[in-house]
Amino acid sequence: MNAHASSFPRRQSHLDVYLRVLNALMLRDMRSRFGGNYWGYLVQVLWPCAHLAIVVGAMTFRGVKAPMGDSAMLFVASGALPALAFQYISREVMKGFMIHRPLTYFPQVKRFDTVVARILVEIVSSFMGLCLVCVVLLCFGVDPVPVDMTTAICGYLAAIGLGIGVGTINVGICSVFPGWAIGYIVITLTVYLTSGVYFMACYMPQEVYYYMKWNPITQIIEWVRLGYDPTIPVQVDYLYIYGCIFGSLTIGLLMERFIVRAQQA
Structure with missing residues (x-):
């Protein structure tokens, strides 16, 4: 009886089934980058290093000194990494939803599954890029370890959380207005250039700094930099940042429930 029962495959x-679907979507995500192979995924991970090299090279050529600490590389990395983590996740989650939309015709694949798969891929990519930048800094003799490790890591995780929340909102908007994918690129570029990646926002005139702090990315960058230099004159509104993260995630999930699923039905 036992031998006969064991001949039948175990019912999944x-x-x-859900984990197998997520695994297949994540592998497809990784292979669909830059040429349709896994080497293209490596290019995605290398972007933060290329970005750091370009900006630091420009600062060195112009003779611009870092306004925080002694290393221009560390200063740029402390601002660019959280800003890029937010930018990539919030944008790629939306792109993944649009790219994988034809797969949702299979009954096992739901539209929200494509969102979850892309979020997981982007989180892994972000941490791989972070580790790679740390290795590059060490190769140039720069210590990437912050003075307050907990503060710096929490700030970076906040950038990832905000990227997930805004990404889910973008999915809801793109399900109705696909052209939003292009418009959002302009928005993220504007936010990135005005968030204080290449300068210290707290040294701007007080009237300008007041309005800059309404941008949560500005405060997240300051949060990360506090981990490297606790003496910089900034006051991070943690309640505001948490409100932006959980508020955007709540709005995005509600849009997925009432807009994205309605489009799928």
Whole structure:
């Protein structure tokens, strides 16, 4: 009886099917980058290093000194990494939803599955890029370890959380207005250039700094930099940042429930 029963394949649970779907979507995500192979995914991870090299090279050529600490590389990295983490995740989650939309014709694949898969891929990519930048800094004799590790890591995680929240909102908007994908690129570029990646926002005139702090990315960058230099004159509104993260995530999930699913039905 036992031998006869063991000849039948085990019935897969809903969790097994869901995990297999996520695994397939994540592998497809990684292979669909830059040429349709896994080397293209490596290019995605290398972007932060290329970005750091270009900006630091420009600062060195112009003779611009870092306004915080003694290393221009560390200063740029402390601002660019959280800003790029937010930018990539919030944008790529939306792109993944649009790219994988044809797969949702299969009954096992739901539109929200494509969102979750892209979020997981982008989180892994962000941490791989962070580790790679740290290795590059060490190769140039720069210590990437912050004075307050907890503060710096929490700030970076806040950037990832905000990227997920805004990314889910973008999915809801793109399900109705696909052209939003192009418009959002302009928005993220503007936010990136005005968030204080290449300068210290707290040294701007007080009237300008007041309005800059309404941008949560500005405060997240200051949060990360506090981990490297606790003496910089900034006051991070943690409640405001948490409100932006959980508020955007709540709005995005509600849009997925009432807009994205309605489009799928």
